[in-house]
Amino acid sequence: MIPFRKNSIKILIISLVFLTTASWSVTANASVASASVIGDFANLVNFFNKNVIGQIKNDFCRNYILGLSGGDWKENEIRSKIGKRICTAYSADLSSAEKIAKEIVDSLNNSVEFSGTEKPGTTTVNNPSPYVYIPENAPSSGTDLNSGQVIYWTNLERLNNFGTSLNLKENNLLKNIAAIRVNDMFSLQYFEHNSPTGDNVSKEAIKNGYQYITIGENIALGNFGGSKELVDAWMNSPGHRANILNKNYTEIGVYASQGVYRGQDVWIAAQIFGKPMAGCREPDISLRDKISKYKVSAESLMNSIKKIDEELKVITSTQEYNLKVAERNTIAGLYNNLAAEIKVLVAEYNKQASDYNNCIKTF
8 A cells, every 4th residue: 555644634625725825816806917927927837736636636536445445444534534525536546457467477377386206216226246255264153243243344344435424323123123034045055146046135115114226236145254244245245245335225224144045054144235206205286286285276366356347347437446446455464465475485396396205316
């Protein structure tokens, strides 16, 4: 709403009195004053009327129309009564309405674009060729392998290679999956990433409720001099080394057990690496629903604006026309505010979608 000048009514009344007095003086002294003097004074009065009184009247009438339509001005108030008498022939300037209209988004369907979310690579499984370590002079039983020590030496390799700490966090669910895999190999007497039954680390993860973005498995069979020697053996194998140094992984589970494999007393160990879906926050679906509801409201406001535009073409009453213009400006303002809020919400949703897509990417 255009600010109302505090002394508009007072100035308007004083100015009207001045004009009345000036007009009387011109008439009373017309017989004794020269034509040029009368003409100059009349021009002064016209200038004052147009540029001073006219501007004050425009400001007052504009506030009268907007105040009356918005309910701020009551019909029984003095200012409203004055407005009713002096603003009957006033035509509201549509420039403010047109200015607001230009700021309106032409089409929400084009401006509201949601970023899509990608599907995580739940089939991404990194299983290098099995590593078999049974040297001729290997001890018959080997040194005990400790899962905590295997994780320690694994994380130390990551630190030494990355120059910063990207430690893998132990996950008990991955540890249980590693145990299932090791026990299955002993039970069915095979040493592969895929069981004769068709089972593998990916299927075990799904069965045990581990939702992952990517997953990988290192396995080893043999008798080792300790947990560090086992990790060293994996690091000397390109495929296993790639798993240990894969920056995608954030979690690990390790299990090692001693048993009989094809007549020999050996150890079988498994490292399961994973990046869980839980670590990637999906976009807030309720935020998108809110945007959709706001969009419907905005479209309804736009339809109201278009309807008023049609009504303005046939209205003949000046006062009714002015009230409709004020109503249109009010609705346009609501539309602009809502459109601006929609843009903010869309930007937030798209940021969430972008963060999610970046999170589930694998290198």
